[in-house]
Amino acid sequence: MGDPNNWVSKSILDKLKVLPALSSNCCIYKVPESLRKVSEDAYRPLVVSIGPFYYGDPRLVAMQQQKLRYLQSFLQRSAYKNLDYYVQVVRGWEEVARQCYVEPISLPSEPFIEMVLIDATFIIELLLRGHFREFIEANDHIFNTPRMILEVTRDIRIEENQLPFFILKGLYDLAFDPSSQNRQLPFLDITYRFFMGRDQAIPPTLAMIDVKHLVDFLRVCYLPSTLRIPSPNTKKKFEFTSSVSELSEAGVKFVVGRSENLLDIRFNKGVLEIPKFVVTDDTESLFRNIMVFEQCHYFFDSYIIDYFAFLDSLINTPKDVAILIKSGVIENWLGNNEEVVNLFSKIFKQTRLKSSNFYYSCTCQQLNAYASIRWNQWKAILKHNYFNHPWAAIGVVYAIVMLILTVIQVVTGFK
Known part of the structure; x- marks a missing residue:
């Protein structure tokens, strides 16, 4: 019988050999269970899966046909590049794309590349049709059904339902290069207009930020105009305000x-x-x-x-x-x-x-x-109790005047 310590050491070393390396590209996370238990429905897609976490979910497979129709339209818009070209491009991005997810993706290479290409072109077409209404076809079951477009928009804003942003932008830029007549707006612009509903150029600060995915994009859109200044005082006293x-x-x-x-x-x-x-x-x-x-x-x-x-x-x-x-x-x-x-x-x-x-x-x-400050409280009470109604205000003014006259009369009497 061998040394038990050697068996344990070998077992640990074997596990360490297959332990995946941590990547700085990680940006797409699973929802912590403590948060999911509070409101599970808020974190789950309703009609469409994007990326590997909900891939093959039987509740969401009905949207696959519409995804393929959008892929077909995408290929027709970029007629100078065929399907094989885009498959090869996504294959070149596969390793980095996998590193963007918080846990290893078990999908083999070919299904993974297919999923990424179909889902990415679906989102690109969705954003294009949201801005260029003439791209919407008569049989488009998303934009021609108000409830469906609301649910799809909701689903592509879910953290577990994301693709890396560099894939979306990369495919868009390849399909609609600056010399193409089809490309009328940069990808960031159509994304901004789709989600924020503003027919205007994106803020300059947004154009300079390295966006991770669509949820990150939305976060950047909501950032305040003045960002915090890092403070060396990490033990700063803090209290919430009143209601x-x-x-x-x-x-x-x-x-x-x-x-x-x-x-x-x-x-x-x-x-x-x-x-x-x-x-x-x-x-x-x-x-x-x-x-x-x-x-x-x-x-x-x-x-x-x-x-x-x-x-x-x-x-x-x-x-x-x-x-x-x-x-x-x-x-x-x-x-x-x-x-x-x-x-x-x-x-x-x-x-x-x-x-x-x-x-x-x-x-x-x-x-x-x-x-x-007591004076602020007194002013508020006075305003609330005595100046909300004109007759009450007149009564207060009358009382103040009478008080002043009484004081004057008393002072005069003493003289």
């Missing part, structure tokens, strides 16, 4: 922010500016997937997580939501204010926050300092 109702009672006024950047929240002279936030059925899935990507990839530089942590501290009751709706900050498409409260309380659950680097820490400090 909307409490801040309102302390004299804080809520108004719609003028910035187009959702995260550009500003507090100045008692006024908290928050850009309009439209709450729809897709809001939870969209931002949960951006947040899970931040949690896995940008934990020390999170912005979307910080935004929802800040709003979660503001919104605790339907009354808080009502105040923000009345001020125009929130537009509620969910039906009632309780659902909005539940959204903000759930969306941050099981999410880790890097509090020492919290983006809104200064805003919280300013709000807490303002709310603690």
Whole structure:
């Protein structure tokens, strides 16, 4: 009988030999179970699979025919390059593409290349048809069915349902090179217009960023206009602010922010500016997937997580939501204010926050300092109790005048 220690050592060494190397290209992650349990449906595609994680899912195979139709249209638009050419191109990208996923992909080479090419051309065609409406064919079951385009758009924004961005952009650039009449916009532009619904050029900062995939693209689109400055003080004291109702009672006024950047929240002279936030059925899935990507990839530089942590501290009751709706900050498409409260309380659950680097820490400090000043609280109470109605205001003015006259009379009498 051999030495048991040698057997253990050999077993470990054998495992180390087949252990895959970690890659800096990793950017497409599986959702942590703690987050998935909170809202599993938000992280799962409804109608279409993209990439290897949901490849072959029987619930999603019905979309395969439409994918092939989109591939056919893509090949017709790029008539100077045939299918064999694109297969060879994707084959050259295979190794790097596999490294982008958090876990090894068991698909053999040929099915993997086929999947990537079909899924990538599907997304490219989807974005093209979203901008160039003349590309939409009569038998297009996605764009000619309003519910279907909404569900497909939702699905391609899911973190586990991604292809590396370099493949999408690479194929687009090969198919529609600058000399081609078909190429009317750079790939970043049509992506920006499809997702953000803005018929304008992309911001210069976006054009300079190395985008990892579509979820990363959306995160970049939502970044605030002023990014955080790295601070050497990692033990900075931090406290969340009070709720909307409490801040309102302390004299804080809520108004719609003028910035187009959702995260550009500003507090100045008692006024908290928050850009309009439209709450729809897709809001939870969209931002949960951006947040899970931040949690896995940008934990020390999170912005979307910080935004929802800040709003979660503001919104605790339907009354808080009502105040923000009345001020125009929130537009509620969910039906009632309780659902909005539940959204903000759930969306941050099981999410880790890097509090020492919290983006809104200064805003919280300013709000807490303002709310603690007694004079601001008295002004708010006076305004709420006595100046909301004209007759009440007249009564207060009358009482003040009578008080002044009484004091004058008393002083004069003493003389």
